[in-house]
Amino acid sequence: MARVGVFVCYCGSNIGDYVDVKKVAETVSQFKDVKVVVDYKYMCSDPGQGHIKEAIVKDKLTSIVVAACSPRMHEKTFRRALTDAGLNPYMLECANIREHSSWVHQKDKDAATNKAIDLVRMAVVKSIANEQLHEISVPVTKRALVIGGGIAGIQAALDIADAKIPVVLVEKSPSIGGKMAQLDETFPTLDCAQCILTPKMVDVLNHPFIELMTYSEVTELQGYVGNYKAVIKKKASYVNFKTCTGCGACWQKCPVKVPNEYNMLLDKRKAIYSPFPQAVPNKPVIDAPHCTRMLKGPGKCEICAKVCEKGAVDFDMKDEYVEREIGAVVVATGYQLWDPKPYEEYGVGRYKDVITSLEFERMVSSNGPSNGVPFRPSDGEVPKEVVFIKCVGSRDESKGISYCSKICCMYSAKHAILLHHKVPDSHAYIFFMDVRASGKGYEEFWKRTMTETGASYLRGRVSKIYQKGKKLIVRGEDGQIGQTVEIEADMVVLANAVYPQKDAPDIARMLGISYDKYGFFSEAHPKLRPVETAKAGIYLAGCAQAPKDIPETVSQASACAAKVCGLFSGDTLKKDPMITKIQKEYCSGCLNCINACPYGAIVTEEIPLGHGSKEMRTVAYINEGVCQGCGSCVAVCRSAAPVLSGFTDPQLIGEVISA
Amino acid sequence: MKKLTYYPGCSSHGTSLEYDHTMRITLKSLDVAVQDMTDWNCCGATSAHVMTENLALALPLRNLIMAEKVSNDPMVISCAACYSRMKATKIEMDSKPDLRKKINTTVEEGTYMGTVDVKSLLQYCYEDVGIDEIKLRVKKPLWGLKVACYYGCLLTRPKHIANFDSAEYPMSMDHIVEALGAKAVDFDYKTECCGASFSISNTELVVELTGKILEVAKEAGADIIAVACPMCQSNLDMRQFQIEKSRGEKFDIPVVYITQLMALAFGHPVSELKLSRHIVPAEPMLGKILNEPPQEEKKVKPVKKAVAKTVEETE
């Protein structure tokens, strides 16, 4: 015998002004099975909830309808009230008479009231058909996987490991450090990037709770929150890290020279190499596609093996695949700088002295190709007149990028200061549309740039660059004086856009997370859930999610660590029980549902063909831990085998009939 | 046998007769049949669209309709300005049926069907004929001749109208020139405006803009400038002496049509090129053509040593 309590809220004036709440309450009290009706100004408040709890106990109610705002607001609140009063929380039904009635039908009070009554009637019928569900517990493996060893990955790994949770940190290049390891001095403090980063890198190497895998890539991730399994490919480095001491004899003697990616191809490295002096781990790897021995076979070259005192070179090494059981994943795969080739008017690729910001950064770095002195790639001379162009790619819809890359205004100011330090008689000309200096100490840093260096800030874009003899003619506009200006520059530095990694979509697909039209990974909610993804247990840190500077990256990484620690704080994970189960007896084994499921929650299982039969047949099986209760499988199944708790056919059809 | 319908434009029998003539003999060598239109009118050029909206569409529309009467083959236009007007009008007529009906009322000879493609002569040579076909016909390669290919504004811009080659640094004419055996120099001003139709009404402006083009061509080491538009040719050639006077420097750069170069390379006699019609004498360029391919220039190695030197100096 159903006993339903209906609680109608005025929500101050939000509902009350447009819906005749008293009429709704009166009409509803006439409905079959409705035993109690209460109307109140603010149902979500303490006294409001008190009404609900009292009524449940006093009138022995079996299900509750709250006619108020969207369930997205207070469903949790009211469910807790039911639990407190001793009623199963899933016997609650929210009738949204605010967003679905009062807020959208403000001009017609009668119609709004009638609609509210309809909504409540449907909710009453549904609530009677509701079942008493219970939260599900799933086990949790307390180990985290951090993908990407830049500052984001390093910070997340350290924070999680400091909480005594084991971390596997996977980095695809030979050393951790990422883009930050390529920076010279960082804004706004002009801290040397290496100086502040290397202690953290060494901490990672020595931390008892961090398993560091460099020169490795995650190739597969299966499972669900708390219960993932990762397959990691450890690429063959051809150097035995256990015996190698990092003495460097091998790379000194190697005869093969290869363009050096760490220095943005401005100089060369060897085929056996460690990317930079402060690399962690400081063990070299062999770049097989360029190594004579690997290309031509045994007996060729092998100089590195000959000079190695420890015999650490192993040409027969193979790629190794390892598996790790993981509870949560932090994705910190970073960014690349967009190739400015589409700017044909700037002569990118045709003029050697038109370079990108990261190339300039390497030039001014003390561990760079020129000992920290900027030089013209065309003839090696030190440039005096340097033009910096901001927003190259960023904020340019004609090049397909509408966003702002956030960091370029600040690093261009920094470049002006560094240029001034390294080449005292130089001058920087900076073409800009805006100067975005919103972080702590940033505006002051920009002021410092202007007053210390006297850099010319020209508000306008550059229309064309062309070569005249040794100089580059840069034509732009200074909108403040309203004149076209022309500069004979020695070098032009383009602040090209921060862009997702080339393989970002592949990584996203492997992990089962979504990405936007550029390839930045999608957060669950841009304001309120910036480090989570829509897939439980997978978190985002750093520029892989969106362009950001180092302070924000470190904050985001620590936030991920907090989430992971929270996730691992209990022995099991609680899950919303409104998920789907397959009624095996109806399943025909067509497996259409597997295609429909966006979460990969459905697998197959073998069950006997008939009762007691030895022959087996394949049916679908939904993994409780992964299922998010979206209902896609319910929609595509022709046999009506899946049942979504909380939204069963009888419940929904009952609503429709009563409307 | 390829066929095209040819729209000559107002200058083809006057200021750019050499372009018209060499185009015909070149296309004949390339086995392309040129079908002339029975009647045509001025496309309106710049003046019509500057001053009017509907007349500016009506004038080209009549030409499009007359071309459709000839055949469904592409309508090929040698003047870049006429091409731009015709193509722009075609795009408007194809995408806006109400506008098309309105403008079509002014043309009594027929109804616009949209069956004919509109291409510039350069585009036709590059896309429809192709570099390989051009290479096959070369009997007297133009070895040693350094050519600055000047495209001007309307062959590749506006992007959504021309939809051909790059708007910033096109290479189609350069590739044709290289196929003829000559060297297309790295010319940064290849798409900068010469001042166009302001030749008469704002001559000082044309002197300034065209002068800059000549200056950059000279610096790029060009022997000649190749063009594919009578307006461009006129400003660069007819005004060159005036420009030299105002700047106080000598250029002596002949301005020839790409079709004249093609005709020369295809082995047509020099008299067919009508070089005498040029204001800046074009005959000297013939003397610059070698009898054998030029030696490969030694490449200068990038200077790594200079970097070390600078570093040592600062240390």
Next chain:
Amino acid sequence: MIKLNNLHHNPFLEAVNKKSGADVLDCYQCGKCVATCPVSSHMDITPRQIMQYIKLNQKTQVYMANSTWFCLTCSSCSARCPREIEIPSVMEACRHLAIEENVYPNSPKVKEIKRFHEIFIDMVKKYGKLYELRMMAEYNIRSGNFFKDIALAPAALFKGKLKLFPEKSKNMKAIDKMFKMAEELDKVKV
């Protein structure tokens, strides 16, 4: 000093957007067009400034400037505009609106330019094709500069670059009709 108010009602912006097919509101004042435009240094107000004036409903400033008349319609600006605005169309829309309202800049140079265009169109009206010699003669006479480009004349005539006699379109009746109907469609008497 310009007084601004009630810009939620901006008829100039609406008219320009409608005529040009572009959206002037897209412009974020970066100035690349000004740096690109070969004639921007000769203009009273630059293309970037014109965009801002349109957003501020200041049509007189735009009509009275020589900018739209100096525009070469070379499309260099729109090829580089990051917001892909068809700037030549915007310039043309402003110019056509000015013509409709019969507002012209005082600049003598603009008068020359306008005179040239009118004579050109007149030639096409009379002959269906451009009769260059007569056009240049008429222009010289009407602008009072009788000897303009006279140095070029001998070379041009002897080399056959300027034809002495005009070439007419075959169907002048059709051309006449076209002009009459177009005139009715346009508000401008050509």
